[in-house]
Amino acid sequence: MSARGSVRQDQYICKPGGDCEACPSNALTDSACGATGNRRPIHCITMSLYESLGHDNFTYSSQEGQLAAWEPCGKIVSVESADYWEFVLCNLAFSVVGLFIVFTRTRRTAAVHYKNLVARIRGGVRVGWSNRP
Template sequence: MRKYLFTTFLCYLCLFTFYTLAVNLGIRETSSIEIPTPTQIQHDSSEITIPPAKSHNDSCQLTEDCSCHVIGDCEPCDENELETEKYCNNYGNKEPIKCQWINNNTDHTVISLPKFQSCRRVKKVERAKYFEFQFANIVFAFLSCTLLFYRRRKLAADGYRKLVGRIGSSIL
């Protein structure tokens, strides 16, 4: 009986630990891993600079006559965009950007400013994957504990039957 209580206690302790960690960590939208986009990278001489990923605003970066900044969240590309747009080729995700011309000397009719650039991770998708993984862990832990309880109970009953058979008593 003590073994069953101890095993039950351990299973509940594991579940309580998971719950406590989830509450204390406070899984929020900003808690996913964020990788800076080329427009967010700060160039510091003491740090190793990361070359910006090729994006849809290559024409803007090549001429350096415009500046772009992110105005929205990363989101998955549509099926049509995956086949046609350059910014969806890298990761299959896009984020809206706003670009403005710096120099007025450039012929604005020749080069169009981009509206999107590629991004690595969509926060909603990453959060959904995280909670799916945690839910699967809880289900497997519950099934394992249930199987463990059943197996121990069966082994204890078999041992009790063997003991009764040896003693010769008819107590069941």
């Protein structure tokens, strides 16, 4: 838990207060950003307030004795999914371009070989790579 001042964890009850989000660049060294660089807001209240409210009435509204903090969390699924599909589509585009180049060169090579064969049959001059008799 990353909060101002020193707080003993056994004095507070905490619940997640939102979804994981990327840490801003100025907070990447904070312990709440963790290894993944993501954090989630948490809301903590004192044990005495928690017991006075009842265990089911813990809300996230601004109350006396509430402490807002951050905790590290895992990867953000939507960002990871978008990165995955971007990777797949880039690979697909590279494959299509590569196959187009291979087929174009194959057709051009076949055309040159065909012209050379026709020239050899007719007794003419070869075209393409080799003009040797």
